[in-house]
Amino acid sequence: MDFNQPADQNLFDRATVVGKPHARIDGLLKVTGTAPYAYERHDVIAGQLYGYPVGSAIAKGRIVAIDTEAARGAPGVRSVVTTLDIEPLGIWDYNVARLFGGDVVEHYQQAIAVVVAETFEQARAAAALIETTYERDDIDVDLEAGWQRLQGTGEPSTQVGDVDAAFESAAVTLDEMYHTPSQSHAMMEPHASIVDWADGGQMTVWTSNQMIEWNRQSLATTFGIEPDRIRVESPYIGGGFGGKLWLRADAVLAAIGSRAVGAPVKLALPRPFMINNTTHRSATIQRIRLAAGADGKLTAIDHEAASHTLPGGRGENATAQTPYFYAAPNRRVIHHLVEMHLPEASDMRAPGEASGLMALEIAMDEMAEKLEMDPVEFRVLNDTQVNPSDPSIPFSERHFVECLREGAERFGWADRNPTPGGRREGMWLIGHGMAGAYRGHLNLKSGARATLSNGRVVIETDMTDIGTGSYTILAQTAAETMGLPLGRVEVRLGNSAWPVSSGSGGQFGAASSTAGVYAACVALRQQIAERLGVEDPEFRDGNVIAGDDVTPLAAISEELSAEDSINFGGFQTEEYLMATFGAHFVEVGVHVATGETRVRRMLAVCDSGRILNPITARSQVIGGMVMGTGAALSEELAVDLEHGFFVNHDLAGYEVAVHADIPRQEVVFLDTVDGVATPLKAKGVGELGLCGVAAAIANAAYNATGIRVRDYPITLDRMIDRLPPV
Amino acid sequence: MSPPIRFEMRRRTFLVGTASAVVAANIPWRASAQPTSLAGPDRSTFTLVVNGETRELAVDNRTTLLDALREHLELTGTKKGCDHGQCGACTVHVNGERINSCLSLAVMHQGDEVTTIEGLGTPQQLDPMQQAFFDHDGFQCGYCTPGQICSAKAVLQEIRDNVPSHVTKDLTARIEATDEEIRERMSGNICRCGAYANILEAIHQAAGEQA
Numbered sequence: 001m002d003f004n005q006p007a008d009q010n011l012f013d014r015a016t017v018v019g020k021p022h023a024r025i026d027g028l029l030k031v032t033g034t035a036p037y038a039y040e041r042h043d044v045i046a047g048q049l050y051g052y053p054v055g056s057a058i059a060k061g062r063i064v065a066i067d068t069e070a071a072r073g074a075p076g077v078r079s080v081v082t083t084l085d086i087e088p089l090g091i092w093d094y095n096v097a098r099l100f101g102g103d104v105v106e107h108y109q110q111a112i113a114v115v116v117a118e119t120f121e122q123a124r125a126a127a128a129l130i131e132t133t134y135e136r137d138d139i140d141v142d143l144e145a146g147w148q149r150l151q152g153t154g155e156p157s158t159q160v161g162d163v164d165a166a167f168e169s170a171a172v173t174l175d176e177m178y179h180t181p182s183q184s185h186a187m188m189e190p191h192a193s194i195v196d197w198a199d200g201g202q203m204t205v206w207t208s209n210q211m212i213e214w215n216r217q218s219l220a221t222t223f224g225i226e227p228d229r230i231r232v233e234s235p236y237i238g239g240g241f242g243g244k245l246w247l248r249a250d251a252v253l254a255a256i257g258s259r260a261v262g263a264p265v266k267l268a269l270p271r272p273f274m275i276n277n278t279t280h281r282s283a284t285i286q287r288i289r290l291a292a293g294a295d296g297k298l299t300a301i302d303h304e305a306a307s308h309t310l311p312g313g314r315g316e317n318a319t320a321q322t323p324y325f326y327a328a329p330n331r332r333v334i335h336h337l338v339e340m341h342l343p344e345a346s347d348m349r350a351p352g353e354a355s356g357l358m359a360l361e362i363a364m365d366e367m368a369e370k371l372e373m374d375p376v377e378f379r380v381l382n383d384t385q386v387n388p389s390d391p392s393i394p395f396s397e398r399h400f401v402e403c404l405r406e407g408a409e410r411f412g413w414a415d416r417n418p419t420p421g422g423r424r425e426g427m428w429l430i431g432h433g434m435a436g437a438y439r440g441h442l443n444l445k446s447g448a449r450a451t452l453s454n455g456r457v458v459i460e461t462d463m464t465d466i467g468t469g470s471y472t473i474l475a476q477t478a479a480e481t482m483g484l485p486l487g488r489v490e491v492r493l494g495n496s497a498w499p500v501s502s503g504s505g506g507q508f509g510a511a512s513s514t515a516g517v518y519a520a521c522v523a524l525r526q527q528i529a530e531r532l533g534v535e536d537p538e539f540r541d542g543n544v545i546a547g548d549d550v551t552p553l554a555a556i557s558e559e560l561s562a563e564d565s566i567n568f569g570g571f572q573t574e575e576y577l578m579a580t581f582g583a584h585f586v587e588v589g590v591h592v593a594t595g596e597t598r599v600r601r602m603l604a605v606c607d608s609g610r611i612l613n614p615i616t617a618r619s620q621v622i623g624g625m626v627m628g629t630g631a632a633l634s635e636e637l638a639v640d641l642e643h644g645f646f647v648n649h650d651l652a653g654y655e656v657a658v659h660a661d662i663p664r665q666e667v668v669f670l671d672t673v674d675g676v677a678t679p680l681k682a683k684g685v686g687e688l689g690l691c692g693v694a695a696a697i698a699n700a701a702y703n704a705t706g707i708r709v710r711d712y713p714i715t716l717d718r719m720i721d722r723l724p725p726v
Numbered sequence: 727m728s729p730p731i732r733f734e735m736r737r738r739t740f741l742v743g744t745a746s747a748v749v750a751a752n753i754p755w756r757a758s759a760q761p762t763s764l765a766g767p768d769r770s771t772f773t774l775v776v777n778g779e780t781r782e783l784a785v786d787n788r789t790t791l792l793d794a795l796r797e798h799l800e801l802t803g804t805k806k807g808c809d810h811g812q813c814g815a816c817t818v819h820v821n822g823e824r825i826n827s828c829l830s831l832a833v834m835h836q837g838d839e840v841t842t843i844e845g846l847g848t849p850q851q852l853d854p855m856q857q858a859f860f861d862h863d864g865f866q867c868g869y870c871t872p873g874q875i876c877s878a879k880a881v882l883q884e885i886r887d888n889v890p891s892h893v894t895k896d897l898t899a900r901i902e903a904t905d906e907e908i909r910e911r912m913s914g915n916i917c918r919c920g921a922y923a924n925i926l927e928a929i930h931q932a933a934g935e936q937a
Contacts, residue, residue, distance in 0.1 A: 023860060030868030031856040031875065033803020033843035040802035075768070120797060121788040188807045188815055188869040188918050238805070238869025239918050271808040467867030467919045615863050619921060623866060626920025651812035651916060659912040662922040664905075 001519035004569035006396075007675040012610065017480045018473075018514075018680065021615045025491065026236075026471045035236045038208040039192040039268050044233075045204075048194060049078060049116050051257040051267030052123035053249060054130050055109030055277055059644030060341040061136040063103045063112060070129040071115055076122030079260040080130070082113040086256070092218035092247065096313040097344050099222060099252045105134070106310060107343045108645035109276035114253040116261050139341050139644045146338030147285040147306045154334055158323040158389050161330030166300035170291035174367045178288065178359035179711040180318070181636035182308075182646065183281040184274075185348050186656050189238020191278060192268035195254035199262070205232045207251050210240040211503035212462035216496045218247035223255065232462075234494040237504075240466040241627075242347040245505050248278050275649035279346035280637060282307035282316035284355045288363040291330075296371045298382045300330035303360065311339045313346070320352025321438045321691075322360060324577060327384035341644055347505070349627065350687035353439050358631065358712060361435035361695030366708065374418070375699070376408045376583075379436050387577045396576040396676035399607040400436065403583040406668060407434065407605040411585035421706035421724065428589035429724075430600075431704025437582030437604075437692035441674075441683040442508045443572065446516030447499035447565035450478065450524040455542070455554025457482050459520070460492045463501035463513040467623075468686055469616025470504065470513060476613060477514040477680065481521035483539035484553065499563055507580070507684025510612060515566040515678040523562035528553075531560060566678070576676050580608035580688045584625070584696040590704040593726045595719030597701050599629055603666045604693075609674035609683035621667045621689035628693020630657040634713050772836040776801065777845030787833055791825075792816045794832035795842060803843035803872045807916070814915030817873035817880075818842050824880035826914075843872035846879070854935050855879050858928035866919035874915045878929045881911040882936060903933045 012018055029035035036043070056063070066082040088102035097106045105112070113130055117123035140146075167173055193207040203225070209215045212232050220227040237244060250269050257265035269277060289302035303322040307315035317335045348354070368378035383401050387393040408414070416432040417423045423430045448461035459478050465471045475489040482489070492498065499520075502512030529537050534546035544551045572578060587601040602625050611617045634655040637646040648654045667689075673681035694712060702708050707722045771784040776799060785794055792809070795801045795818070804827060807815030811829040818827045819841040847853035852860065855875050865871040884891075885903050893910040894901055901907060908929050909922075917925065 024863065026868070027860045027863075027865075028849040028852070030865055030871050031852065031859045032847060032849050033805075033872040034849060035868055036802065037805075037869065039806070040796065042800045042802070119786055119789075120793055121786040125788070186918055188813060188867065188916065189805070190807070237867060238807075239867040241918070268806070271810060271812075467865075469866075619863050619866050619919075619924065622923050623920030626922060627918075650810060651808050652810070656916060656918055657920070657922075658914075658916055659909040659922045659925070662909070662920070664926075665923045 001522060001564055002567050002569060003515065003679060004571060007679045007681055010679060011480060012680050015480050017476045017486060018612055019610060022472055022476060022486060022613055024469060024472045024616065025475050026465065037189055037236050037238050038194065038206050038234065039266055041194055041206045044194070044206055045196050045264045048264045048266050049118060049261060050120045050123045051254050051265045052115045052127040053111050053253050053267065053269065053273060054113035054127050055273055056105045056112050057132065058105055058134045058136045059108045060139050061105050061134050063105060064133040064135055066113060067131040071126040074122065074126035074129055076118040077115060077126045078118065079116045079257060080113060081256050081260050089252070090221040090224055092221040095218065095246055096310045099247065099249050100256065107341055108643070109273055109343070111249040111253055111277060114257050116257040116265055141340045141342050141639060141644045142641055143283055143285060143306065143308050143338055146308070150306060150336040150338065151304065154336060156332045156334040158331055158333040160389050163300045163302050163330045163332045166330040167289065167291045170299055171294040172292045172370050174290040174363060174370060176288060176363060176366065176710060178286040178362060180284045180355040180358050181712060182283040182639070183348060183631060183635050184637055184654050185241040185243030186651065186654060187239030187241055187243055190268045190271060190274055191244065191248045191250040193251035193254045194264060194266040195251060195258045196264040197255050197258040198264060200259055201229065203230045203255060205230065205251055207232060207234050208237045208244055209234045210237065210244045210464050210466055210505050212464065212494060212496050213500045214245065214503065215247055219251065222247060222252060232496040234464055237464055237466045240504065241349045242351065242505060243278055245347060246279065272650045275637065275654065276343045276645050279344045281348035281351065281355065282309060282345035284316055284318040286318050286359040288359055290363055290367045292367060292371060296373050296378055296381050298326055298328035301326065301328045302332045304334050306336040306338050307345065308338045308340050308342055309345045310341065313344065315345050316355055317352040318356035318359065321356050323389040324387055324579065325436065325438045326382045327388050331389060342639065343646065350439050350690050353691045357435065357438065357692045358694045361692050362698050362710060364436070365433065365699040365702070375434055376404050376413060380404055393577050396578045397609065397672055397674040398579070398581060399670050399672050400581040402670055403581055403605040403607050406670065407583040407585050407603055410666070410668065411603045413585065420703050424592065427592050429592055429704040430587065430589055431700045431702065432587050433696050433698065433700030433703050434583060434585045435692035435696035435699060437584060437688055439507060439580050439688045439691045441578040441580055441677060442506055443512045443568040443678065444502035444508050445565055445567055446502040446512040447563065448501065448517045448520035449499050449561060449563040450520040451559060451561040452524060452528065452553060452556060453559045455552065456488045456490065457484060458490045458492065459517055460498040461501045461513065461516065462494065462496055462498050463509070464494045464504045466504045468504060468509060468620060469613055470509065472616055473510055473514055473612040474517045477517045478521050481518055484542055499565065507687040511678045511682045511684055512566070514612060514680050514682060518679055519564040519566045520562060523564040524560060527560045527562050528556065531556065572676060578677055578683065580683050580685065582606045582688050582692065584692045586696040586700045588697060588700040588704055590701055590719065592723060595716040595723055597633055597714055599661065599697060600663050602663060604689060605668040605670065606685060606688055607670045607672050608685040608688055609672060609677055610681045611669045612680065612682055614669065617669065617685050618667045620686040622665045624687065624689020625665055625693050626657050626662055628690050629661055629697065631712065632694035632697035632714055636713050770833045772833055774835055775839045777841060783832065785832055787831065789832045790828050791830045791832045791835055792827040795827065801842050801844050805869050805872060807870065814877060815870045815873040817876040817915060819876060819880060824877055843875060846875065855932045858931040859925070861931065862924045862928040864925040864928040865921050870915060870917045874917065874925055877912060877915045878932065881908060881929065882933050884911065
């Protein structure tokens, strides 16, 4: 199905299943521990052996020798394969560091060996016996120094008008520096795979991965084999957040181990190995300059940012939202990549906007204060309905102002004390803050197969559910399109044997894959019509209705199957700018003696097109708000500048938000649809929920204390010497 | 309960390991070594009563209770999130109390009664706490969920038993299942998807049904 123009009125505008609150159809499996995750597939193949990884103890250099004698002789060990034993493996499009092979070390805990043994305990013990000799290169992993080198250089990615002139003539200007730290996905399920490549022919991979087809293509490139010799299964994924977009060392080492021993091998990355072996969100340094007239209208935005990356990588582009979010006739945007040999910086939930808005939305708060304007009104005044960097392009739908107004109303924004440090309850300074949210929307081609069998419809696609609710919204889409109750739809996901979907990532999964399932169901409806010899029938209440001719779907005895994809046309990006919008409102208390910041109340208002299932969509957003709370107050990968690695590489040292950190949360979805986006008029929401949250907390902490912290996370030490007398 | 660990044996093992590490640390850029042989027998045979069923196990002494459940008994509902007692995904009940099963060696549990998520209920017959998590969408990816549910059941029992927590203000009064008490007691169970607010609602529902 080609989607070449905005959707008109269609069945989703009178939907009875899509858009309604349905509990997750995979929920019963998850609450009973019976949903099988990658490392748990005892059922799929007999004789699984255990793999255990060894990582480099240096950040950059060369491996001179690896002594495996003791490991090979250890009890239960079946094989040890080191990176010196094999030629450098191939590197797929979006991977940066080599996953295995050769003597070059690019980052700390890059995989350098795998041990295969009969038990987990034996493999782990033997791995500790491996001794490696390195030639260590000097490294420079100082982002601040990189910023100093690059600031003011390079070609802007966006340059509109005359920024310098606008600043010279502005009534009010702001020029501040902001820092966001490196962050880790820290999903609860470690990267894990079982690989059967025993005979060197077909490779079967049971893994935990967001993108099945990318995974299959990466495996093909990495091992130099044909993709059609590889099958990948990932029906349940214990969280990803971008960290499982890529092929990682778990599957590669399990495959090598399997080939070496001629048996299936299972391997999970140990938690303390994950943070330095896999990917993370890069730290950013951001300089933001804003200029405005006395009327509060922005006249110029100048955003210059830097992030780190391995040579050839993408870093974290914190300027992602800046060309589009606010109106201003003059604009300059530039992102510097500082190449260094920290572990691989890559995508994490809302890559770009998540850290960009952490800075930009503090800057907006500061500018509102300078202008003596309400922060909500300041944002309303600087709204735009067109791409401000190219005003000939309108937003497909943009209801940012409604988000701000609705949020302010529900939160009781007007009742807050606007004077910083002006409200105290006992030992707590109370503050309120808000921030805008912006996240671009993107679609990817997505396919599915729909099969009618005994009055039931089975959907098969390589789409994944990483906790987002894919199983449920795809079932709802099929039920709506086929005129069936939800209970008569079965959804099978995460298998490369099935049609290629968008996969899960970049907030594109829900919108793209539901459109793909819709396309497959429309193709199935066509087949059913042909089989029944009727023209353009209606599918309603389990029946095929053509005039007076009513045939129950359950009465069609033969199995009918159709496959199709949704192909998104160029009009979406050539004629429109698609994005999602939101507003976050937060109340915090800051302890007057310790500087501890506690979030007391959170509200998000979202504008992201049709909400396919308000239960799972709300869960996505509250989850984003939790991650944003961690980003604001505790999450920071600490860099060892001498040795080039992240020191706090486990869940004790890398502090994500826990139960005690999270108050009751309110989420409001505006009743908006976006016909430009998909036939279901839906856009993504899973990343929007994170965007702007941390800045809203930072702004609330400022309102509470009068202390402006521009470096995340807002820990006690950044407050304590500036707090008022106890 | 389990017999106490013999400290002497552990101390000896520790010293051997430390000595090797010190030697290795003097060699620039070489990974540290560990002792190649273990003192004493390396396997043990013992029984656990898992979800009411007596199960005989013969495993490597280094096997955690978590791995005994997941790898040997193939009860994979209990999850390995960190293997270091930092995330709570491996929470099970041992003799009625919640523990991190990754921090406990299986051989320490001879005769102990272990309850896992599989012992609480099935998709066809949910425990009220499982039902409450389902009703309130108290999960997303589902990986921390069995640990959250096992913890949540124990939390309510601890409150009923008047076991105080860090946030209990009056040690002489009856402890109530307040938001603050529940959040504090659940804070050893990380949910990176961020379902905390829904989990809180679920626990309140289950607490209400028990009251």
